[in-house]
Ligand SMILES: [Zn+2]
């Protein structure tokens with residue numbers, strides 16, 4: 172892949188440039204991620220905060236996870252597309268929702284977490300790390 176990669180929300184009001192390869196790509200099957208992705212699981216690219224540049228206004232929503240961690244979510248106020256998540260106690264990393272990338276070939280999860288809550292019909296591919304809950 173040739174960096175930087177570009178991405179945008181569905182309406183195009185929020186745009187970003189990803190400057191280098193994510194640290195890791197993870198699929199999460201927890202019920203919260205099913206809700207936020209409106210799908211069977213969500214995909215997250217763990218990115219160094221200084222390796223991504225955003226343009227456009229975003230809104231923020233926070234919830235407290237079972238672990239006690241704060242989950243911050245940034246989304247486009249016009250189309251509602253989720254752009255990234257973050258933990259305010261770990262400011263060096265953000266959790267990009269990489270389906271908004273222009274070139275989505277990057278999106279191959281190396282780990283699947285919370286498979287204890289996954290949809291029965293979805294089969295985990297071979298060769299990936301699998302965790303019942305959060306590792
Ligand atoms: Zn938008």
Ligand SMILES: [Zn+2]
Pocket residue numbers: 199200201202203204205213285
């Ligand atoms: Zn999840």
